[in-house]
Amino acid sequence: xxxxxxxxxxxxxxxxxxxxxxxxxxxxxxxxxxxxxxxxxxxxxxxxxxxxxxxxxxxxxxxxxxxxxxxxxxxxxxxxxxxxxxxxxxxxxxxxxxxxxxxxxxxxxxxxxxxxxxxxxxxxxxxxxxxxxxxxxxxxxxxxxxxxxxxxxxxxxxxxxxxxxxxxxxxxxxxxxxxxxxxxxxxxxxxxxxxxxxxxxxxxxxxxxxxxxxxxxxxxxxxxxxxxxxxxxxxxxxxxxxxxxxxxxxxxxxxxxxxxxxxxxxxxxxxxxxxxxxxxxxxxxx
Ligand SMILES: Nc1ncnc2c1ncn2[C@@H]1O[C@H](COP(=O)(O)OP(=O)(O)OP(=O)(O)O)[C@@H](O)[C@H]1O
Ligand SMILES: N[C@@H](CCO)C(=O)O
Numbered sequence: 652x653x654x655x656x657x658x659x660x661x662x663x664x665x666x667x668x669x670x671x672x673x674x675x676x677x678x679x680x681x682x683x684x685x686x687x688x689x690x691x692x693x694x695x696x697x698x699x700x701x702x703x704x705x706x707x708x709x710x711x712x713x714x715x716x717x718x719x720x721x722x723x724x725x726x727x728x729x730x731x732x733x734x735x736x737x738x739x740x741x742x743x744x745x746x747x748x749x750x751x752x753x754x755x756x757x758x759x760x761x762x763x764x765x766x767x768x769x770x771x772x773x774x775x776x777x778x779x780x781x782x783x784x785x786x787x788x789x790x791x792x793x794x795x796x797x798x799x800x801x802x803x804x805x806x807x808x809x810x811x812x813x814x815x816x817x818x819x820x821x822x823x824x825x826x827x828x829x830x831x832x833x834x835x836x837x838x839x840x841x842x843x844x845x846x847x848x849x850x851x852x853x854x855x856x857x858x859x860x861x862x863x864x865x866x867x868x869x870x871x872x873x874x875x876x877x878x879x880x881x882x883x884x885x886x887x888x889x890x891x892x893x894x895x896x897x898x899x900x901x902x903x904x905x906x907x908x909x910x911x912x913x914x915x916x917x918x919x920x921x922x923x924x925x926x927x928x929x930x931x932x933x934x935x936x937x
Pocket of ligand 2: 774
């Protein structure tokens with residue numbers, strides 16, 4: 652059995668902790684069979700190979716009596732780069748428990764469990780449902796609503812350095828002044844309305860108008876402003892910090908992708924540029 656989970660890009664500008672989209676990089680988890688101890692084969696650097704691996708801790712939190720397995724993980728999702736690697740591990744762990752224990756979890760139950768673990772639904776909900784998702788929690792429970800997908804591709808600029816979400820969250824202010832919070836929220840509300848109305852002239856302006864996190868994180872990711880400027884010169888629709896960074900995501904028409912990628916490399920930026928597309932299926936067995 653192989654479980655496949657897509658990467659995800661959270662926030663999309665002003666949708667801090669609430670909006671995310673599944674994108675076409677994948678984690679594949681293969682169950683090789685029962686084992687004396689949990690064993691996780693992977694080539695993802697320093698991540699654990701035993702029962703402390705996040706995929707296993709998640710599976711055991713869902714099904715504590717799950718017998719140990721020999722697992723193999725192959726992932727295209729770079730760790731701690733703002734493309735939802737931790738969410739892909741959490742969603743894979745939930746699906747592992749779901750399949751091996753025949754739990755028949757609904758999509759809503761998976762979103763609830765995964766969001767409780769991650770703390771916010773913006774990566775886990777699209778990784779489960781596919782597509783573009785808006786969600787939050789109220790009274791300790793999570794709701795996620797699927798939004799219409801925009802018909803564009805992404806150019807993901809993936810820097811050579813990583814940035815842990817915890818460090819990128821530590822750069823955020825403890826509180827916002829009331830008037831600033833009202834404006835930040837108005838930008839986000841209008842952004843969501845424009846996505847549902849498919850009014851992309853407004854949506855892509857607002858995607859670059861976040862007031863919740865990008866102003867505080869751009870010191871950590873200096874390429875954000877640089878790529879946004881390059882995007883404006885080379886036909887991009889909008890650029891935002893993917894999740895907690897450091898990946899910088901540019902929404903672009905497929906036809907404009909090539910020239911934009913060349914411009915990023917010509918500017919001397921050292922990261923990779925990868926063409927991505929929305930994933931519409933979310934977690935699945937392959
Ligand atoms: N494939 C994996 N298997 C097990 N654990 C993983 C895997 N990928 C990521 N993790 C865990 O998630 C941590 C990285 O999470 P972090 O939130 O910092 O980055 P991210 O999820 O890639 O970024 P973002 O949430 O901004 O998209 C790793 O240190 C590791 O503990
Ligand atoms: N919304 C989260 C995504 C990363 O977990 C953040 O920006 O910190």
